[in-house]
Amino acid sequence: MDFKRLRTSFIVLTGILTIGTLGFFYIEKMSFFDSLYMTIITISTVGFSEIHPLSSNGRILTMFVICTSISIGGYSMAVIVRGFIEGELQKRFEKNKMEKHIKKLKNHFIICGFGRIGRIICRELNEDNIDFVVIEQEASAVEQIEKLKYLYLQMDATTDEALVKAGIMNAKGLVTAVRADANNVFITLTAKGIRPDIYVLSRTSDVKNEDKLRRAGANRVVSPYLIGGRRMAQELKRPAVVDFIDIATMENNMGLIMEEALIKPGSELIGKNLIESQLRKDFGIIIVGIKKISGEMVFNPMPSEILDEGDILVVLGKTEDVVRMYDVL
Secondary structure (H helix, E strand, O other): OOHHHHHHHHHHHHHHHHHHHHHHHHHOOOOHHHHHHHHHHHHHOOOOOOOOOOOHHHHHHHHHHHHHHHHHHHHHHHHHHHHHHHHHHHHHHHHHHHHHHHHHOOOOEEEEOOOHHHHHHHHHHHHOOOOEEEEOOOHHHHHHHHHHOOOEEOOOOOOHHHHHHOOOOOOOEEEEOOOOHHHHHHHHHHHHHHOOOOEEEEEOOOHHHHHHHHHHOOOEEEOHHHHHHHHHHHHHHOHHHHHHHHHHHOOOOOOEEEEEEEOOOOOOOOOOEHHHHOHHHHHOOEEEEEEOOOOOEEEOOOOOOEOOOOOEEEEEEEHHHHHHHHOOO
8 A cells, every 4th residue: 555645645634624724714713613623524525504604715715625625535545445456456466376386386395384393394495495385374374474485375274175276286295284283183184085195294292193193194203392302312412423413414514415316217326336336436425325115224335235226325425516416316
């Protein structure tokens, strides 16, 4: 809404009120209160009778007050209506644009809930330029999402409509991060009912509910309080280990990252052992582990470990070296 124009209208209207009051006071010799009263009923055009018959000059003043006040009043109303209409149209346009963008997404993540955990997840994904859509119902949280310019839907995440609209059929995974565990269970059931193969990462406030979420279909269940408690205990017992993990997985000034890399079909590495692959020699990376296609995790693999199609390498190295390595996988 154009508040500057409204402020100008108010100033002009105040000027008309002053001119009218002083005009009736001096021209018609009315008292100050009667002059103010006469000006207000003239501006409002309520049709009350005159306090006493007006002179020709008094009638000219009355016509001036009526014409100018109607014009200013009409202008002010137009500014107000225009502001509301443009605001609603702008919101509708942005909403339609966002929904069209969401429809085009593929291999994105759906984040259900924008609480403390949801915010952190969204921030991490956004920093890595990973596509995601937030489903949040509370207006206060939606305001924060809009400020951050994330894609979102203001809907109930437990409904089929919300998940379908968020692109669950094309999504890579879904995160249930709402406060109530019961809702996390319901969202998981709904998501698996729509698309059984969708990867679901669920938050739980109470570790007792972990089994329920797994039975509902969650692939992974995370308890932030349990993880936080364990992390604090490790800080006391093994601070150096925690520092290393932070350097490998969190933001750091050394430029190191721990990443996973899939050996794709047709890769030249298939059938070779780690020595023959020359990954360490060519890229200076450390292979921390290998997740085999069977699900088995091989930690600190031997140089003779054979690489197969579908293996996921867990590597540690400099960011630029890891990026270069992706080209040969």
